[in-house]
Amino acid sequence: MPSILVGQMQFCNRNRAARRPFKMAHTLPRSLPPGQQLVAAGKWPLVGERAPLALDGPWHVEIAGAVRTSIRLAIEDLCAFPQHEQAVDIHCVTRWSKLAVPFRGVPLASLIAAAEPTSAARYVSFVGHSARQHSTSLPLDEAVALETLIALEVGGQPLPVEHGGPVRVVVPGRYFYKSLKWLTRIELLAEDRLGYWEAAAGYHNTADPWREQRFIAGGISKAEAHALLADRDLRGCDLLGLAAAGRDLTGLRADRALLRNADFRECQLAGACFDGANLSNAHFERACLQGASFRGADLEGANFAGADLRGACLLADSIVAASFVCSESAEAGAICDAGTQVPPELLDQLMPDQQAYLRGALHLNGEIS
Numbered sequence: 001m002p003s004i005l006v007g008q009m010q011f012c013n014r015n016r017a018a019r020r021p022f023k024m025a026h027t028l029p030r031s032l033p034p035g036q037q038l039v040a041a042g043k044w045p046l047v048g049e050r051a052p053l054a055l056d057g058p059w060h061v062e063i064a065g066a067v068r069t070s071i072r073l074a075i076e077d078l079c080a081f082p083q084h085e086q087a088v089d090i091h092c093v094t095r096w097s098k099l100a101v102p103f104r105g106v107p108l109a110s111l112i113a114a115a116e117p118t119s120a121a122r123y124v125s126f127v128g129h130s131a132r133q134h135s136t137s138l139p140l141d142e143a144v145a146l147e148t149l150i151a152l153e154v155g156g157q158p159l160p161v162e163h164g165g166p167v168r169v170v171v172p173g174r175y176f177y178k179s180l181k182w183l184t185r186i187e188l189l190a191e192d193r194l195g196y197w198e199a200a201a202g203y204h205n206t207a208d209p210w211r212e213q214r215f216i217a218g219g220i221s222k223a224e225a226h227a228l229l230a231d232r233d234l235r236g237c238d239l240l241g242l243a244a245a246g247r248d249l250t251g252l253r254a255d256r257a258l259l260r261n262a263d264f265r266e267c268q269l270a271g272a273c274f275d276g277a278n279l280s281n282a283h284f285e286r287a288c289l290q291g292a293s294f295r296g297a298d299l300e301g302a303n304f305a306g307a308d309l310r311g312a313c314l315l316a317d318s319i320v321a322a323s324f325v326c327s328e329s330a331e332a333g334a335i336c337d338a339g340t341q342v343p344p345e346l347l348d349q350l351m352p353d354q355q356a357y358l359r360g361a362l363h364l365n366g367e368i369s
């Protein structure tokens, strides 16, 4: 059977007469996020991949990863869950919006509950059955709070194949690239796994349209973001607020880059060079910075709590009010070894609790260079 027909042919029968009339999720006037424009009535642009790959058997969705019970659900099984109707505003990162689109399907929360997530589950990755194994991810609690829907119908009809039928993800309140077409796998994860667009094209990993989180940095195009991530070269770039959390940026070259407020949390940054960079208020929590270099960098207010600083050179210009441990949480502080270089005069710039922590971490592992 050609995969294109799967959506229609396997669609389950439901008692349409018994349905309650469609109710709007809320009656407030809907508005457009900044930089968006409305598509003409009745239009729904096609974006990204146009068709799924053929499946060997009937369509199914697997829930796996950090769960007690992995489950595999056929379309009929999905139909057996209580169905939820939701008028969702679509906002595509390419600046078109379509408001109040009536989707119907199973709340993600119901499916996840059925699989019994373990305490390790912090992220959810959606994987589609398409040529490039398209995927996207969200923090699990955020996906649930946003009322993510595993949609089977739109406008009272089975989802058209080109729009993700027989089953797609719909994440209200995020750019539409978080709404994966042709869903076959829901995977719960302890660590985030960046999706296709997020990893390859520099799409923002949070994707809140109200905060215009389109790309990892404002003022750069998709092509520029792609080149930047592929070459790992930010030398001299002005990328205030770069949102790079969770990325593999091993060996990054960021000499003299302007990276104030940049977010490098949980990044792989071994051997990275930030010499002469402006990193004031930058976030490096839990990042791997083994052997990284910050010679002459501005690290005022930067946060290194939980970062791995073994072999790192912090011969910075300034580390006023930088943090290496979070005093409010039980989280681990930065890891240092005998190769971690911090000039003693810089230690005096730290707040007392931070200074005490870093002195301890450096002394435990060798003398301060």
Ligand SMILES: Nc1nc2c(c(=O)[nH]1)N[C@H]1C(S)=C(S)[C@@H](COP(=O)(O)O)O[C@H]1N2
Pocket (backbone or CB within 6 Å): 044, 045, 046, 047, 048, 049, 092, 093, 128, 129, 130, 134, 135, 162, 163, 164, 176, 177, 178, 179, 180, 181, 182, 197
């Ligand atoms: N499998 C898959 N899902 C995907 C994409 C894709 O290329 N492949 N593109 C995403 C993007 S960028 C958008 S805007 C929406 C487009 O959905 P539509 O074609 O139904 O408008 O799907 C998202 N989900």
Ligand SMILES: [Mo]
Pocket (backbone or CB within 6 Å): 047, 092, 093, 094, 176, 177
């Ligand atoms: Mo998109």
